[in-house]
Amino acid sequence: MRGGLRGFVIFLACLTLGVASIAAVNSVSEMMTSGIQREGRTILGGDMRFGLNQRRASAEERAWLGGLGTVAETGSLRSMARLPDGSNQTLSELKAVDASYPLFGTVGSEPAAPLADLLAERDGRFGALAAPEFFDRLGIRPGATVRVGQIEIELRGVLTREPDVLSDGFIFAPRLLVSLDALAATGLVQPGSLVEYDYKLRFADPSRDPELVQAEANTRFPQAGWSIRDASEAAPSLQRNIERFSQFLTLVGLTALVVGGVGIANAVSAYLDSKRTVIATFKSLGASGRFVVTVYLLQILILSSVGIVLGLLLGATAPFFAARFLEAHIPIAAEASVYPGALLIGAVFGYLTALAFAILPLGRTRDVAATALFRANDGPGTLRMRWAYAGTALLLAAGVAALALAMSSDRGVAGVFLVATAVAFVILRLVAMAIRWGAARLPRVRSTPLRLAIGNIHRPGALTASVVLSLGLGLTLLVTLASIDRNLRNEIGGTLAARAPNFFFVDIQSAEVDAFRTAISALAPGSTLQDVPMLRGRITQLRGTDVSKVEVPPEGAWVLRGDRGITYDATLPEGATLTAGEWWPADYAGEPLVSFAAEEAGELGLRIGDTITVNVLGRDITARIANLREVQWESLAINFVMVFSPNTFAGAPHAWLATLQMPNDTPEAERAVLSGISNTFPSVTTVRVKDALDAVNALVAQLALAIRAAAAVALVASVLVLSGALAAGNRARVHDAVVLKTLGATRATLIRAYVTEYMSLGAATALFAVGAGALAAWYVVARVMRLPFVFDGGLAVVTLVAALVLTVGFGLAGTWRVLGQKAAPVLREL
Template sequence: MMPSSFQIRTAFRLARREIRGGFRGFYIFLACIALGTATIAAVNSVSRAVTSSIASEGQAILAGDVRFELRNREATPEERSYLEGLGDIAVSTGLRSMARAPSGSEQTLAEVKAVDGAYPLYGTFEAEPNRPLDELLAKDQNSYGALAAPLLFERLGVKLGDEILLGSARLKLTGSIVNEPDALSDGFGFAPRLLVSRDALVASGLIQTGSLVEHAYKIRLADPLKRASITADTNKAYPDAGWSIRTSDRAAPSLTENVNRFSQFLTLVGLTALIVGGVGVANAVRAFLDAKRTTIASFKCLGAPAIIVTMTYLFQILFIALIGILIGLVVGAIVPLIAMQFLAGVLPVPKEITLYPSALLIAAVFGLITTLAFTILPLGRAKEVPATALFREQGFDEGRWPSWPYLLATGLLLALLAGLAVLTAEDRFIASVFLAAVAFAFVVLRLVASLVRLIARKSPHVNSTAMRLAIGNIHRPGALTPSVVLSLGLGLTLLVTLSLIDGNLRRELTSTLPERAPNFFFVDIQGSDLEGFRNVVKQNAPNGTINEVPMLRGRILALNGQDVTKIDVPPSGRWVLRGDRGITYAGDMPENTKLTEGSWWAADYTGEPLVSFAAEEAGELGLKIGDTVTVNVLGRSITAKIANLRNVEWESLSINFVMVFSPNTFRGAPHAWLATLADPEATPADEGQILRAVTNAYPTITSVRVKDALEVVDRLVGQLATAIRAAAAVALIASVLVLAGALAAGNRARTHDAVILKTLGATRITLIKAFSYEYMILGLATAVFALAAGGVSAWFVIARIMKLPSAFLTDVAVGTVVVALVMTVGIGLLGTWRILGQKAAPVLRQIGE
């Protein structure tokens, strides 16, 4: 039955009068709503700020309106003429190679970038000293000018004005790089930047047959309106060019996608905090209605319809919730302004103060729906309890479930909350799994609470008075057990999960993985140098194992004849289609290869091109035996049929490829070789000697020390883990607030218990012991659940998603137990300290009344 306008006006008038009494009892309610709303608003605002800056500053980030990238070959005269016809052009070439001190004593991997005189078309390149770029890169009598990142100076132990070697070229360090406008669009690098002229790169001799080189042609369009159609027009004109085309509105697609994914994760964590806070909302509403039981009973006795009573308190709660949401939105709008100061040197951020209404609106809607979802049931209980029961009972704890309309409304609101979270997510599958896990955790935590109460009820008699009181408090009617277990359970589970994931990743990167991984990767080995390279390595690592494979680069253009840009691929498989992939060919099945489907071709096979595809990636792309894959290699498009699928152990860091082709596919194609060296007995000094020997003998071979690369990854994982732990802390703070709210909700009943027990002779010490034992038992029970649930969740992420070895880390277990005990006992005693000081007379008189 819908309420009439008169009933709505009456309820609103009564709510307005009652709200004048202030927010007593609702401070935790406000904090829970404000915290969750602020988290979601802040995360989404920062994400919008970064992604909008990438879009608005796309020209500077890309250093052009459009970028054409070719791997392992330069544009043909016809292609170059076409590009020049589009507008002004700047050409740059990128590769990885070894920068060396002239003495040969020190060397380091460098991300080399060679530019021409037109660079950059947009944005500003900054160096120290601040001189024109063409002057800094100019050639003098003996060497070419070069600019380097500060880290390269540090690794080579050189200073400004010193000379270094790159391939066969001698470079003079004329300055250090301060700002490279297109660094983000060039992608992540494992080594420091070394900037040289294109003439210097040619003189170095690094560009050889099969070298892994990226040629970028950046255009400032004469007609900016062409940007929208230039990709389609160019691919239509040159379908076999094999170039990757990127326009300034998608200057850094990988970065944008990663920002969106990370913000999605943080949003889900914020939503978890909001849902955990919803339990605090329910506790606060219950306590509020419990305190108003006499007023509610009076309303009913005076003939007020139940619907007016319900709406009166609903209006009050919504008013207070709106204040909490407003506080959260203000905080959520301010936090990004602070975050921008820290992100300014790392990511593109707005230069002026900007608000993002859509991000704030989403946060406000989440906050409002959460409030309603966790308010309906307590209001339903209050509505259906008769006036006589309200006068007679202590509260609503033992009331039955409200009628089905309230249950239905709660279910619909929770479904709406989940639906909104999924619809606004970057990856809806991950969002769905995350929310399903939270819902499952809620159910399991309720079961854990029930199990703890059952065990307490069935426990044997103990002699300690304090312990008997504690056990009784755990299972008695109206006990805090469900609220404490639920409030702490989700926060601690999330903390354990993230800590175990972080710990396992660090363990894999710093101990386990280096033991299995090769010591070195050697790239750009020319066929004519292969035998000499083997001899140098064998002389310096006689016990080492060398593994060599031919190496080409190719980009997937089509699957089963369908353009990959028009295929909807799950996020987990997009990396295979993004940019160029390393590919190889083999006559015999490589060692340690395990086929999952199909068979390997004969060593002397001469039929149509065949390819072996990684099984997991094939599943993500929807490929099967007999399907076709079209790749562009060195400007030539080749279509091959999938002959078999195989398992690939990416985590081993050995030589692995998504695609291995039959040898006849690339017969006669120029290519270089890729090799690894594995020597478990090699010491750091031995590795240094190997690096010097190879680099000095073959300056054009790029040597990558695996431990150096792992250190870079470990540093990035550490930075990411810090951000994730900060997000997890939000959920934990929400748990603390809910725990405090649960204690506040039960204060009145605790006060009565304490007064009666003191009247019967119990001392304050006995009561403190009883409350401490109770909170310790609940904390331990919750910690055990968090360890079990968090351990399973972390195992699933590490073992099933990341495909890495997973281990349970004892230090995480101990830390979680300590956190649980400190939180429950500490907060519990703080909340009950005031109760123990209550005088008996006033409370006894109130009970008598």
């Protein structure tokens, strides 16, 4: 080791990069998760939170909650806010609060003033705070008035901080904060309105056990239908997303580490090759093969520790850089720190990967004879591997996979990712073998550079396997992620937007349905209006078993998580297709029946004849599954997981949901519909689908940026490995170049030969990466996301050019020094 680390620069770089990416992702994830746990009560809005849909707590329920401590009540729904003259309007997330709000944390506003004063009624007008985007959409400033429902509200300030916003889930529109008295005055809350009431509780006795309180709540009020959370799960949706995204980026980082493992193997092999005289001396003096392996294994472990420590130092700094950025987008006090658990994960991955790839060239060194080592053209890489070393490498690789699976929240996704990486690794090996096999069987050509290039591809010690492996994995991952991103954004911004309805209308009162249809006919003649009754309900039991005791796969858990929109219909909905069972008669009057979405039923293990219990408006309703039907969620039409027989909800108050498809969807025509409906039916919430898709597209773009950054790490690792592989082959190139020049070859001839060789390898690798990446992207887009897949030819061209530039560029950079070698010193070693 006193001889320097010249041969291990690529080794250290690959290991540092992979460990740093894994440690950084897990450190930032742990920082965010600990922030949510630390501020759980502030994020939740209380020690516990009791949520009810479409109804307020009864007097008995409210009295019981009040006996536990201080209660703050909030009501939330989506509503249209419009200027008093009706010239402009926007969708808003309306949140109404009482005098006790907030129990934890503070509300930030500009100007700063007590919340009760800002929301109080003055001169016949209630006050409100609004998010900055609300003012931007309407082109107004604080002090202006807007109409919400049947009243005018004065905007008295800008809402700069809402302590419990994360626990409310995804906020689709800008927030508008008012008092509960103002909400009641708007007239928006009607029978069947999609309003959610939350009761945030601050315990009078801080030692109360939330689990015991929840058990008591369910015992006292078994049909309340409320969703109950405590501070330990303040923002479950955000926490799940953090876990999933962290898992994905960890797997991408692991891919970068595996790609770097090829560089580790190349570096170790090249280093041992350069130490052939030292190893020969050891063996000539009686050293055993085990002694030689132990010496260099210790050296590899020491150098691995250096690379891992460097990676951990980089990973440990990630939370400090990410904290300020995250606080600007997520209202959590991200306290950056060093997270030993996250760093330990990175270190374990680093050691396992380094040893898995280093053990193979080390094993070959054991059985090399001293006489062979003294010959310049023989080296450690020319012998076969002992099964003991190959088995050890496989066990270490299995350890990497097992650790990745153990860390994953969704082991199915992690398993697919790991299997795909392993398969890609094997296929790349086969591709390299196929290229060598094909090159060896090509007919002899007259062109000297081409003949030399073909020979370099298939000769012993050729760079083919190293180039294909190093560049292939990184390019394949990049093509896969880029193709998924491109297809997803094209679908959301193009195809999906083209076939989706123009508007969704929510909270149409039953007494206004006929008038609403007439208004739509006048505002948008020739358009297609589809309307259905809609309620909200939460599945509480499957086949008589409480859902909290039912094991369901992650892909089906969303159906049981929170409340679902439900409807009823006497006939099979238009466009629906039954996959099993039969639809009930139009005049059916027997036990409640339900039609369930076929795919979701399969994920939950439901069959025809099974029963489900749904809590609607505080009542448990048990229905039997009569049929299963196929649901095309990607159509953005009106679709429901559950459609009940009409007699199930006879007499239950409910509103209606409608979609509007306009053949003339010009901006002017859409504005006319939006303005006309908002002014005529102030309680109806109008959602412009294109605005919703734009918001989703913007979110996908932000996620794609992080994914591209992670994929870039893998590509950088590929480039490092490629440069190391080409550098490792330069020793053999020196002998070839000197012999060829001695026999009369010119520098120009050799350069053309090397360029042809590198271009051939780069093109073959790019073709594989494009094909394998497109296949993987097709599987994710078409089979997992159920969206149409379109092959991107432009991406294929970019990948091909990138591969050619990298292979030719790095290849010539190393070869140029080879061509300048003096002949005499090299010839004396042959």
